[in-house]
Amino acid sequence: MDNIKVYKFTNDQKSKLLAAVDNDDHPINSDFHGESKLTEWTSINLETLYKRTYNDFPDYVIGKPIISKRVKEAMDKDQLLEGEVEFLPLTNDNEELFMLNVVNVLDCVDYNRSEIGRFKDGSWARFNKLVFDPAKIPHGTCMFKIKETPGVQVFVTEKFKQWVEEHKFKGLSFSQVYDADFTEEMEAEQQRIYDAALELIEQNKGKEYAYEDARELVDQGKTMISGRWKMKLDDQGRFWLGELLRDLSYQWIMPMYIPPVLLLESWHEADLLEQ
Template sequence: MKVYQWSYDCENYDTITILNYEEFRENHKSDFKGEVIGFKWNNVYMETYQSRKSCDCTGLGNNIPIFSKHAIEVLQPYLESHVEMLPLIHPSKSYFAVNVIRLVDALDYDKASLKFVEGHSDFIEEVHQYAFKPELVAQYPIFKIPEFKRLYVFVTDTFKEAIEVSGLKGFEFELLWDSEVNNEDREAELERQYEEALAAIERNKGEEFSFDEAVRRIEAGESCASGQWQLQQASDGTIRLGNLQADDSYSWIQPIYYPPILLELKWHSVNKIFAD
């Protein structure tokens, strides 16, 4: 049994944007947290923001998958009763926002490596290594967990394999947990790699500056980092947010807003990760 974090390929496939974004934020800023919201879903208008290759999967941030009608038809056995399909209005394509309503208390606190917010033992600040309860995740091919219900969507190998067999395009997955791997050894190795990568960033940083200055420099073509985070401008002019992984790579998304935690950090210039 394996568990992955869902994502999408925004470098090689079409990306879309919300036309009535402020209205969307106002009506749904507190939604997509594992609850049904179809009863208050309004018309949400989309358009293709960057036209590349046609795909079956894109998204808004880490927590709102957007599937094509074809993807929904193919994946129906794996979606039924676990998600809510919310129609989007696009000039030429049929897209649906996928609201994952299957909330599963599947995080195994005894085996996971977790860092809690100082003074708040109920709030997880960082996950060094995930571990899940296999008897629970085996039941649900796609789900969220209470700890990150506003942030991430998780899937099992059953879901991932269904996509690979079907040939659906645009999906990406980051492996978080494998029940057949010795968790303690894997945790120790991943933590060592992660700490080494962070230490290398700290050793090589130069002048530090505010987030506002970082944004100015990014818009001028630079790449900036702060600890595990990196921001840079892609070739299409959009900003990409990278989160450092244990293997010294970055998991990139196109953020729809900047998480407040980023605004308080000190930033510094670094080399670009992906080419213009």
């Protein structure tokens, strides 16, 4: 079996940001859980919120990927994503775009190795650690969702990542979530290094601030840290929230809201090495 690597479909922070559509009657605002949208879909115009640098994969709402016309044409030529997505037409700034409705929903989570967060009644709440069963990901798969989270997360394989890189398309940040060659021993070592990094952050923190005070310091140009979380402004004054991943890189988002738990955390100013 080929080595399978899986990544989150995540937009680069330099991708054009599109504004959410304020029209509850249009299917763009319905749940995207893997069901077909073709018969009910009509093209709709999306406004640009921030232009930024990259236009191949405009950033919209999580779980609803968007591609440019030139990416779509390349996919058609290479017959990429056939049977895995529906291409739903959109417009933006007088240009054609396409939303990818991912209809390829797989039951491929390895529950024996994944770590599950549960509600008080014992029901599934989230994955604290997500591990896939490679035997349940069909050969040649490029893009898929999983049955547990079809509305909020899109995954892609190494095949899709290589295709994007070969065509030199810009606008995605590939955050790896699974590698079939990554053994349990390697996982344990990665976790040890990750825990050590968090401990170092804890040991080196200086004066601590409540969230409101920390947010004011961010507005003054400071980078603030709380455990695995980091917040800062970019060079255009826009607010970003980052989460430290297992590979010690940060995954950055421009949040619509701050998770309530972070409002209760203590924050400290990042030193030069942490920035």
